[in-house]
Amino acid sequence: MLLYLNGLFVGLLILANIVAVKLFSIGEFAILPAAVVIYIFTYPIIDVIVEVYGKEQAKQTVRAGLVTQLAAILFIGITIALPSASFWEGQLAFEEILSGSIRIIVASLISYFISTNLDVYVFDKLKKRHGAKKLWLRNNASTMASQLLDTTIFITIAFAGTVPVGVLVGMIATQYVVKFFASIATTPLVYGVVYGIRKGIKQQKVIAVS
Structure with missing residues (x-):
């Protein structure tokens, strides 16, 4: 099961980076990147890994996620640079969707690595x-x-110096409120996955003994 959790975690990270270029709104003021819809599920996966498999395994998963994102950036850059076929007219759209600014990419990688390691640390301490x-x-x-x-x-x-400080604070507050309630909403999912994995482990032990 750990293999599937790691694969899902890494896959969601890459998918979130791809869809991040789309912005959507909740009401009149909350403007969020589409990546939020996907990214909020990566933290429960890490929590499940810490709960069932331990802190060190979760840290390995976090590092794997970072390496995979770096690899994705490299290969996306290579595919963008490849000369397009003369009859293909989608190069500009392809670049627009897949190539984010360097500043946003750096912001994403730094925030990911620091925050996920904090998640592992706090979860493990409380456990x-x-x-x-x-x-x-x-x-x-x-x-x-x-x-x-x-x-x-x-x-x-990603945005300091490009928007007023008030707007910057508003963006942080809005996105965090969405993530805050999403965390609460995904709690039953964590319980269900942890229960399922532990039940499967017990069954495997019974079969091994018998």
Whole structure:
């Protein structure tokens, strides 16, 4: 199951980077990148890995996510640079969708690496304190803290100096509120996945003994 969790985590990261160019609105004031819809599910995956497989395995998953994103940036750059066929008219659209600005890419990588490591750290500390109890607490506390850091770092690096400070703060607050409630909403998912994995592990042990 760990292999599938790692694959899903890395796949969602790459997909989030691709769809991030689209902006959508909630009401009149909340403008968010489409990546938010995908990115909010990466933290529960990390939390499940820490809960079931431990801190060190989760840190390996985070590092794998960083390496994979760097590889994706490299190969996307290569494919953009390839000479297009004379009859193909989609080069400009292809570039627009797949090539973000260097500043946004750097902001994304830095915020990802710092916030996910914080998530692992906080979750592990709370797990050591409470044991198997209060999964809901460590899931939400770690995700909410790391999402706040992720949002603040990303928006600050990506947009500081290009928009007024008030707008910058508003962007951080709006995105974090969405992520805050998304964290609460995904808590049952974490419980369900953890329960399913542990049940599967117990069944495998019974089969191995018998």
